Amino acid sequence: MNKRHALLATALATVCITGTAIAADTGAEKEKCFGIAKAGQNDCASVMGTHSCAGQAKKDKDTTEWKYVAKGTCAKAGGTTAMPKGAK
Numbered sequence: 001m002n003k004r005h006a007l008l009a010t011a012l013a014t015v016c017i018t019g020t021a022i023a024a025d026t027g028a029e030k031e032k033c034f035g036i037a038k039a040g041q042n043d044c045a046s047v048m049g050t051h052s053c054a055g056q057a058k059k060d061k062d063t064t065e066w067k068y069v070a071k072g073t074c075a076k077a078g079g080t081t082a083m084p085k086g087a088k
Contacts, residue, residue: 031081033074037065047087 037043042057042065050064051057057065063084074081 029071030068031071031074032066033069033077033079033081034066034084035061035063036069036074036077036079037062037067041067043067047084 048064
């Protein structure tokens with residue numbers, strides 16, 4: 001990995017961490033919803049460790065990718081709050 005890739009990875013990781021903190025601080029209850037994110041629209045790292053940050057999902061509705069949704073709305077969106085088997 002060259003310096004540019006390392007800096008980009010660090011910046012993206014910071015965005016993921018900041019996004020998580022912002023979601024927690026807004027007062028609105030949120031939960032991770034697996035299996036609803038479209039390709040490139042996941043909220044952070046894959047739970048299987050295949051990538052490290054937001055926007056890196058390769059396919060629509062991958063059960064290892066997640067998005068934050070308002071608490072209680074995940075099932076209505078067609079997802080699940082259960083962590084996939086084998087997740088890290």
